[in-house]
Amino acid sequence: MYTGTVSQKGKKYYIRTFGCQMNERDSETIAGILVGLGYERAASEKTADLIIFNTCCVRETAERKAYGRLNALKRLKRKNPALLIGVGGCMAQKDRERVLSSAAHVDFVFGTHNIQELPEILQEAIMAREPIVQVWEEARGIKELPSQRAKGVSAYVTITHGCTNYCSYCIVPYVRGRELSRRPEDIISEVGQLMGKGYREITLLGQNVNTYGRDLGGNFTFARLLRDINGVAGLQRLRYTTSHPRDFSPAIIEAVRDCDKVCEHFHLPLQAGSNLILKKMNRGYTREEYLQLIGKVRELVPDSSITTDIIVGFPGETEEDFAATLDMIRRVRFDNAFTFIFSPRSGTPAADMPGQVPLAIKKERLNRLMTLQDRISRDKNEKLRGKEVEVLVEGTSKKREDILTGRTRTNKLVLFTGTREIIGKMVQVKITRPQTWNLYGELI
Ligand code: SAH
Ligand code: SF4
Ligand code: F3S
Numbered sequence: 001m002y003t004g005t006v007s008q009k010g011k012k013y014y015i016r017t018f019g020c021q022m023n024e025r026d027s028e029t030i031a032g033i034l035v036g037l038g039y040e041r042a043a044s045e046k047t048a049d050l051i052i053f054n055t056c057c058v059r060e061t062a063e064r065k066a067y068g069r070l071n072a073l074k075r076l077k078r079k080n081p082a083l084l085i086g087v088g089g090c091m092a093q094k095d096r097e098r099v100l101s102s103a104a105h106v107d108f109v110f111g112t113h114n115i116q117e118l119p120e121i122l123q124e125a126i127m128a129r130e131p132i133v134q135v136w137e138e139a140r141g142i143k144e145l146p147s148q149r150a151k152g153v154s155a156y157v158t159i160t161h162g163c164t165n166y167c168s169y170c171i172v173p174y175v176r177g178r179e180l181s182r183r184p185e186d187i188i189s190e191v192g193q194l195m196g197k198g199y200r201e202i203t204l205l206g207q208n209v210n211t212y213g214r215d216l217g218g219n220f221t222f223a224r225l226l227r228d229i230n231g232v233a234g235l236q237r238l239r240y241t242t243s244h245p246r247d248f249s250p251a252i253i254e255a256v257r258d259c260d261k262v263c264e265h266f267h268l269p270l271q272a273g274s275n276l277i278l279k280k281m282n283r284g285y286t287r288e289e290y291l292q293l294i295g296k297v298r299e300l301v302p303d304s305s306i307t308t309d310i311i312v313g314f315p316g317e318t319e320e321d322f323a324a325t326l327d328m329i330r331r332v333r334f335d336n337a338f339t340f341i342f343s344p345r346s347g348t349p350a351a352d353m354p355g356q357v358p359l360a361i362k363k364e365r366l367n368r369l370m371t372l373q374d375r376i377s378r379d380k381n382e383k384l385r386g387k388e389v390e391v392l393v394e395g396t397s398k399k400r401e402d403i404l405t406g407r408t409r410t411n412k413l414v415l416f417t418g419t420r421e422i423i424g425k426m427v428q429v430k431i432t433r434p435q436t437w438n439l440y441g442e443l444i
Contacts, residue, residue, distance in 0.1 A: 008034075008122075011049040012042035018066050019056025021205050021241065022176075023089055025156040026115060027054045030088070031148035033118045041148075045076060050084045050122075055091035057171055059343035063091055070103045077105040084125055086110065090175040094347075096135050111135030112176055116143045139177045144186060153394060153424045155199040157190055158182065159225065160206030165244065167271070168282045169314065169342060169350040172207055179208070181216050188228055195234030200424065201392055202229070204240040210247035223251040230259035236426060237392060237409065238262045242269065245293055246284040257300045264301050265411040268293065269309035273328035274321035277314050280353065287328060294332050305335040305380075305410035312369055313342040313362030316355035322365050329372055335380050335410070337373045341366055374436050381412070381434035388444060389414065391429045393422050413438040 013034045017027040030052060031041070042048035053070060056062040070087070077083050086108045087099050093111040100106060108125040110118065113136040125132045142161060149155055162177040163170075191202055204225075206212060213220040222240075229238055238261040243252075245268050256262045268290075272278050275286050285293075297304060310325060329337065341362045344351035389408045397403035397415060404418040406427070415438060416429050422443075433440035 008050075009038035011039050012047060013039040013050045013052065014042040014045050014048035015052045015054060016045070016069065017054045018062055019054075019058065019090065021156055021203070022158070022207070023054050023056060024150075025158050025205055026089070026112075027052075028147040028149050028156070029115055029145045030054065030118065032146035033115070035148050036146055037119060037122070045073065049082070050086070051076075052086045052088060055087060055089035057091040057094050057175060057345070059340065059345075061343070066091055067102060070099075070106070073103075074105050084108070084122070086121075086125070088112070088115065090171070093135060093175040094171065096133055100131055100133070106131055108132040109135065113139045116145055139180060142180055142182055149194075149199075153199060153392060154201040154203065155194045156203050156205050157187060157194070158205045159187055159209055159212050159240075163207035165208055165284075166282060168280060168353075169311065169345070169348055171345040171348055174347055176207065179206075179211065179215060181213050183216070184213070184220055184225060184228065187225065188232065191229055191232045191235065195232060198424070200235070200426075201237040201239065202235060204229075204238070206240075207242060208244040208247060209240045210243050210249070210252060221249075221251065223249065223255040226252070226255040226259055226262055230261045235261050239265065239411070241267055243267060244284075245270065245290050248293055250296060253297055253300050256304075263409040263411065264304035265307070265409070266297050266301075266304055267307045267309075268297075270325075270328060270332075271309060271311050272314060272317070272321070273325035274317070275324075277317055277321050277324075280316060281311075281314060281350070287324065290328070291331065303410075305412065306332065307336045307338070307411070308332075308334050309338045309340065310369060311340050311342050312365040313357040315342070315350055315353035315357065317342075317357055317365075326369065326372060329369070329376065333376050333380065334373065335412070336377050337369075339366055339369050339373065378434075378436040381436065381439060384412075384431045384434050384439060386431065388428050388430050389439075389441070391416075391427050391441075393418070393425050393427055395423055396420065408439075414441050415439070416441045416443055418443050 015027045017024050045051050055066045084107045087106055088110045092109045096109045099109050108121050110121055114134045121134050161180045163173045164179045166173050210222050212222040391406035391414050393404050393406040397405055403415050406414050414429055428444040429441040430444050431439045431441045
């Protein structure tokens, strides 16, 4: 149990999370600290005594969303001046001054390395008249903290913090610091504890999980970690995100093949299909190497799904470069792709590169890419029509209580009619109506 310095018994908190799974996991830690201080979860911002925004700055749209939402809190603060508002996460780490100047109603700003100091920050914020700012430039080691996890069958477990890859477009290394691996024994014992609490699926998190262990000074690798966690009693499914194609070693593919709990889903962000652009992105692989990796994955784990991330409109991207991306999409035939318009992030090398692509061209390329990928996704899902798949039931559909949702081992969303009692169970579902984004089926 966390013993903080201020007791806020009975007070209510609300956390709004933007960005990636790493941020969602951090929000669980923030919640854990707050509960340790006596706070309870509020159902909405309206009923909260403390609101924390855990922000993202990976693209401009993420920042715009956070500032927009933050602005909307002004009204709540006017009605209830005792309301405390805090901003943390990547945007706070990057632009603390901008947060304070554009949102005068913010009481405290804390960086990505300062979550552990929340009890002190809160205490100061309650007393002070001026906003409190606590942003360390660098991580000071890894501290094991309490957490208040999302309920369900699936839990996130962080294995590495930060990123040291410096892809030229990406802000993450600047706001999350260098890559730091948690100790394997801490990770494995956490997975064991989560099994005791009823979780059945674990997703290991890191910006590049494939380089796990490099900073630990031994020879403990990601492949070894997968094999060790695979042996934890009670675990049914093991996932991980995100991988880096450069570091996805044959030993990792073999571990996926050998470990029965590790799911047959490979998320391998390609980013671009042209070698020139890949080089400018500082990705560390060529299209040929990427295709080789895909070949190896399909050879060793034949029934797997493969998904990716693509950025269109990187500086200097010509029509020919873009055609090379489309060509890769056709060759690999991904199950799904997350597609993004290049967003210049100040402080990253790509933001100042010559040949910035006009927005209209970026949008037009994105559309062509999405049209092609949607067709492939639909074709791939169509192949599952009439097939039986193993589904871990996660919950009910947002819109309808009688529709259950779950995922295949290949990470495809399946919807089917059923009763709540089977939530958390592994069931067999026959796919009757495959669509582009999800699969409708019937319980067998
Ligand atoms: N560490 C992960 C996640 C990084 S952020 C990884 O490397 O895959 C998730 C995705 O956002 C990236 O894969 C990339 O496709 C996209 N992205 C990152 N920076 C971006 C930028 N400046 N503009 C557009 N997309 C970006
Ligand atoms: Fe960003 Fe590259 Fe690190 Fe991913 S691997 S977080 S894209 S720098
Ligand atoms: Fe965004 Fe930070 Fe994640 S910038 S994508 S929340 S690491």
